[in-house]
């Protein structure tokens with residue numbers, strides 16, 4: 060080919076990166092051992108798994124196949140190391156993390172080559188994206204280790220953390236997991252994906268190199284059924300951090316339910332890429348390339364659904380086809396290659412299966428005219444048009460280089476289409492009109508929203524999902540809270556296994572099991588015979604029947620039944636409705652209808668909370684008597700509970716316009732707005748202790764953040780909560796924001812926890828109730844906050860209110876806004 064021809068075709072030759080240093084390193088170490096307590100240990104099974112180069116299909120290395128005995132050894136090493144590491148000053152931990160970051164940079168090229176060989180991703184990506192982000196993550200978290208004491212006072216490390224990562228960003232996912240864990244003083248046992256362990260093992264060498272104390276980081280390679288499951292069920296692991304498929308995330312949620320293990324899940328996605336008709340279409344095309352052909356589309360937040368405004372759809376699709384024709388696929392070590400290999404034959408087959416299904420379902424498939432290499436596992440970039448939103452390829456995560464496109468007419472239609480998925484990881488919005496983009500961004504149910512950009516990541520900006528994309532954040536300050544717990548919590552309260560069948564402690568008895576002293580008996584006698592004006596009544600008291608409260612209206616129970624409420628002596632003091640599945644359904648519906656509450660001003664929410672406090676204080680005496688009547692506590696004690704409840708309402712009125720986001724400044728020309736948003740519709744099960752304060756302490760933070768709630772009051776003492784609806788009615792609270800359903804706790808909680816239209820559930824009750832809620836939540840992966848039967852002193856302002864509650868009532872959305880011409 061002569062120069063003239065080159066100018067004509069604009070073709071360029073290969074620019075291969077040398078594989079030799081990577082292959083030499085592998086040869087030196089293979090078969091690889093396990094990294095436990097800073098030592099290389101042969102697997103107990105004596106077995107090894109094969110690591111294949113996806114670009115050739117040939118054997119690359121043999122890696123230890125650990126079993127549960129190895130996991131036990133690694134957890135024991137991590138537990139022993141935790142004793143000292145958790146007490147190591149933040150500055151010292153910061154130095155170690157800083158050293159790791161430096162050594163990642165020193166070995167950056169080797170790491171990039173190893174990652175490409177092992178995973179099949181182009182060297183351009185591993186060299187320019189994965190490895191620099193890994194180093195950045197350790198630098199950033201070195202900073203948090205340094206600042207932990209001053210910036211997270213009142214928090215302590217969780218303990219031993221089990222971390223399970225996928226194959227699509229092997230070293231980057233390791234960094235996202237290990238850096239915050241170590242920064243916050245935890246120790247780690249990490250399981251890499253079976254296809255891609257090599258960079259994690261090189262990382263282990265770095266750990267040795269920098270002299271990190273033994274046992275702080277342990278790397279255990281092997282199969283999911285041997286290593287992953289053993290880690291998840293290990294009784295001495297205090298937290299599981301997982302990234303991978305939604306199905307496995309769901310099984311981990313079920314396996315850890317009731318165990319008290321903290322859990323964060325980064326799961327799948329089907330992210331929308333929304334193009335408005337005023338977008339710069341040439342930039343859009345490059346955006347699409349980055350959204351769906353980056354890492355062969357094997358990206359949890361890949362922009363796999365292209366949603367285009369109808370009037371520019373044809374033009375954009377045409378431009379895309381031209382661009383796709385020029386994409387280069389092939390040897391991942393060639394620096395001129397855009398698309399590398401698919402990680403495994405199994406994954407390749409799955410992509411092909413879904414593409415075939417798309418064709419069968421009537422969508423139109425388009426692929427470039429060129430052919431893929433025949434050696435190794437390659438799949439061409441693929442575009443589907445004529446896709447209907449309900450089809451499999453529009454709903455299921457394909458995890459390959461396959462884009463499905465659909466059209467919309469109006470911004471409202473775009474939002475509906477974008478949110479028409481069970482996932483909620485990320486979204487891209489393309490428009491030259493910043494007003495439109497910033498109007499749409501908050502309406503998208505996704506953890507990250509990129510405006511006129513896509514697939515941007517930085518340690519400073521949290522990443523994580525809404526809905527079935529999981530919960531918890533990685534990166535940013537919010538990511539740190541996944542690795543700490545309040546100091547007042549005792550260590551054994553976080554990792555106890557509860558067995559439903561064996562546990563006899565239950566809230567099923569209608570009559571209270573609390574004991575009563577003589578003073579209390581007297582107090583109750585008095586309550587029974589003295590009316591609120593202090594005189595003996597001349598007539599029988601007029602019957603007051605508390606109803607339920609749904610959609611801003613008092614509602615009779617669907618069942619037509621009532622249940623008796625008893626005082627401590629076993630005397631009936633009233634009745635409440637016997638709520639059932641239908642009442643919960645109506646309440647959930649009403650809560651959804653009231654979702655506009657989240658979009659009102661924070662000033663307005665604060666005003667209403669103050670107003671509720673004001674109206675409660677007018678009836679302070681009556682509420683105190685009600686508490687005495689239900690609990691037998693002294694009047695002074697009950698008055699104190701009412702007063703703390705009023706103060707708590709003030710606290711959350713104060714927080715309503717102060718729990719704000721931050722503006723991150725990642726290394727790009729632009730800013731990232733990290734906004735805490737309401738989670739949506741929340742279920743709340745109140746504790747039996749403190750009938751009024753239990754209700755207020757859980758309802759006030761959730762509604763102050765814009766959620767709408769369905770509350771199940773204390774089963775034993777529900778009357779303080781039902782008395783409250785009159786206070787709510789007179790405080791301008793819009794109907795449906797707070798819904799109260801009374802009845803059997805276990806039955807109602809189960810319905811709420813199972814409900815697919817409930818986004819989050821708080822449960823304060825028994826150990827087995829907590830376990831049931833966590834188990835049921837796996838259905839739609841709703842977020843949960845439960846107390847595992849451990850008491851929390853709500854009268855104490857450290858345990859009973861504050862930012863911990865607000866964080867549990869919100870999820871952070873990161874909106875990326877690049878600027879400049």
Ligand code: NDP
Pocket residue numbers: 223224225226227250251252253254281282283284286287288291302303304305307308310311325326327328358359406409456457458
């Ligand atoms: P998995 O979710 O199966 O694997 C992710 C990690 O979890 C791996 O380390 C895996 O181990 C481990 N694991 C698997 N099952 C269990 C278990 N029961 N208990 C504990 N650990 C377990 O993803 P796959 O690799 O099988 O990919 C399947 C699909 O998942 C993809 O097609 C894609 O749709 C999705 N996926 C999503 C990712 C994301 O980032 N959101 C990442 C990867 C996949 P091992 O490797 O040994 O099997």
